[in-house]
Amino acid sequence: MCTTRKFKRSYVSTKRYMEKILMNLLRDYQKKAIEDIRQHFREGKKRILLVAPTGSGKTVIACSMMEGLVKNNRFGMFVAHRRELVMQCSRKLADFDIKLGVIMAGKSGSIYSDVQVASVQTFSARKDNDDFVKPQADVIILDEAHRSTSKSFQDLINTYPDAWVIGLTATPCRNDGRGLGNIYQELVNCGTIKELTAKGYLVPNRIVAPSIPDLQNIRIMAGDYEKKALDTRMNTPKLVGDIVTHWIKYGENRPTVVFGTSIKHSKYITNIFKQNGIPAGHIDGEMPEIEREKVLQDLQDDKIKILSNCMVLTEGWDQPKISCVIIARPTKSYSMYLQMVGRALRPAENKKDTLIIDHSGCVYEHGFPEDVPDWQLTISKVKQKEKKVVEPIEKQPFTCVQCDTVYKPSKEQPECPNCSFIPTKKEQAILIQQGRLVELPKMKVKTDDKQKFYAELLYYAKQKGFKEGWASHTFKRKFGHFPHSKKVFPIATSKETMGFIQHCNIARAKSYNMKELSI
Template sequence: MTPVFRKERPYQREAIDAIKATLAAKDSCVAVIPTGGGKTVVIGKTIREWEFGNCLVLAHTTEIVNQTAEKVGDEIGVPPHVEMGVRGADLGGLWQGDMTVVASVQSMVSNRRLEKYRNYPFGLIVVDECHHATSPSYRKVIDYFRGRNPHLKVLGVTATPNRTDSTALGLVFEDVAYSRDIAFMTSEGWLVPFEQLTVTVDSLDLDTIKVKKARGHEADFTREELEQRLVEERVLHEMATPILQETGGRPTIVFTAGVEHAHALARILNARRPGCAAAVDGKTDPAERTQIVRQFSAGNLQYVCNFGVFTEGFDAPATACVVMARPTKSVSLYTQCVGRGLRPLPGTVDGYATAFDRQAAIATSAKHNCLVLDFVGASRNGVVDCYDVLGGNYDVEVRALAGEAARQGDRCKVTVEDLELAKAVLALRRKRQQESQLLVDSTYRVDRVEDGDGAGSGLSTPVRRGGASDAQVSLLVKLGVRREVAIGYTPAQAGAVIDSVGQSRCTSGQRAILVRHGVDPTGVGVARAGRIIDRIAANNWRVPSGGINLE
């Protein structure tokens, strides 16, 4: 078997170097790389460069074990031994020095398996999806081999470290060697951007569903009670209709609250559009599950409703829509689910040197973004959405303000710029509150609701205005501020936001023109964008052969 020496991406190289440096000084560390960022590539290249004894990779699902064994084998040039179920290495095939084993923790934890490797101890244990590493089975394996080799190093790799479990993780890992989040990966053009659409299910009352917090996990709705509500026939149909209408032809993964929910929703979808959906769960026959994934990847099946199967270890880059048919309060769970749809199509981004080039390649590919379809009840009751994933480093108020458009049911792009704008707006509000300046709300606009024949119904909808002029409101909207937010500003607030945002962001119309002519609009303000467009227009709408001085 010949090694496949793939050139790693820059951040993967940074991760490998950081891991090696940290393990040179400490016994254990964690690397955080978002779903779609190539965690397995980092694992394989780290093992290939490891010089201190045998390596063991632990995972907890059949899919992850098989995928890891294949990709690690590509990197090291030798198929690793696999310890899982009836599969296992013969004693005569074991050696000491540079042997690699990929194992399911459920199999490796048995005394028979541990004893088998007694005389072939490991120098490095890699725990994939290491947020599970605090469980007794992982601890038993690690402690056993540390007893055989006091110099054992342990690397944990995950896409979604559970923040509420940081204390418990600290019992297994000493340090975080490297960390990147989805915001970084999308802004750098390694993952596709996502668009969010929130659908309210009027017949679903989340306020009456109990919330509990398991030890070491985030608080979330009681799964059994949530599923009981979601399998009601009316709720199923209220979900099926927007799924069929809003997803278009996108290959779609649907995350559900339980086995019954997955199969019931697939049944409703197939009743509306025969042959479009299938359901899988942990007890689905492996051969049937493999066949369903193949049909989905080949484009012969649009919807796969799943429970507890595809949150980890599922690799289908064609996935262009993620449906959260199970509302959740868990950021970790939501991040795992959304991450399934963020991989670009193969060959889209590798080979490009800049983030702008990668983003342009994604924008012109068959998969230009991922649609996230969220279902919530009549009350959101703290349900997580895309802004909680993208805005992990922003406070709750910022994420709430940035995601307000999505929460009102509008389809919207989810960007870091939205979060930065919300942060600036909130900072301005807080400053004015600290100065005890009262907001002016004496001006109102009245929108009259008209009947179908054009006659006024007599009903009016008051919209509070802060005094910003129509011209200010119009410009703010073009800069990406929602109209209902813009009209609430005072003239001073509107001017401050325009001055701040307009220095580094052009209007949506200017941005479209610049991108169409191959000019990166990142950091280009309104005035500078206007000068660039004037140059292009003066050259018969072609970029001058000598290029454009962006200054």
């Protein structure tokens, strides 16, 4: 009896100690976010969207709220769309001795548990079965809540019409334009990348963009590049070789994650790294779970330096030691861009910053990671097209011609932050041609230079099978008028002319496909 009492006292004191640790673990912005959510609940709002950057501790916030539910004899449910996210939250809740059940393939949950951690797919598949006992849930927390408009999430929410619903996401935007304001009543911001970096909760990032892919004529489907065509364009020996070459040049032997366009592309990247003597691994969603875990453990144990993947590590993966991201997957999705970059922003021992090597043009498409918009809830069904507003030149990204670092020049600080190089006016024009939607500065051009430019355009047109009119219209795009004389002999296309052609291609693709970021 005495031993039993001692055990109970020890158990209670340990539990209280863990609860105290949990509250001490919460940072100021996390505590404020929880209090803001509670205040909205007190005001009668039932569905709240919590927006927090990748690496800000959304799972810790969720565990804290669940812990509060259990204290008040209420029931909770945490819902995710992937097995890894379900298991991640289960481990966190178990650390604080919260009695939980797990509902996913191979697991049945427990009706006696205070909290259920559920796979939304498994819940949807079982909810109409005669033998399925619907667990109690006073509060439902939805992870990756930008997916809340999907049928499976909607069915789950509608199954609990009286429950309070909290959505967690780093990026409250969707490619299909459906606004999350149709689901949630209030939005609570939990810091920004810029704010959390300034406080030391995230590490600074720097970007090099040594190449921009030619994405002309790739169709846009469901708000992003058509996958098969994108893979064909990106999965070439030249582009994959550049990825390895530029990592050797810039990567500083950092632990690195690579995002590819397809499983085949990711495997090819891995093999080229290996052929160059760099230990690398690959994972994808079709691999058995035990194999994926082994590759992830190899990265943790420093057995591999490069981890390449396709659509597996964009959400819910937490490996703070990663300090380099290679984006080899172009995307129109701002959400996917931030998710990829966010994988490497968590701090770790001896980690000063994160290096982003952009082979996709994403930094020109979406801007710098810390320049996130002021998120707001909107109610909309379809994204409306809006003309792109071109930012002033000093706010546009520059890629340094000396070291390929991407930065924002200003009148006060025009130099590159990495190598202190200051571009001349002519070099600024070249930088603009690299893909930014801005008007080229007018420069005095000699007649001979114009004829040479037109001759190079004719050469390119003949190579590509274009009509002569293409060369004339491209000439007009640069100089504002058609060629005065077309009696020139085609000559090989120079780097400068190829740069301008690339600029035109990217500008044309963006003007056709740019859409409003709808929240």
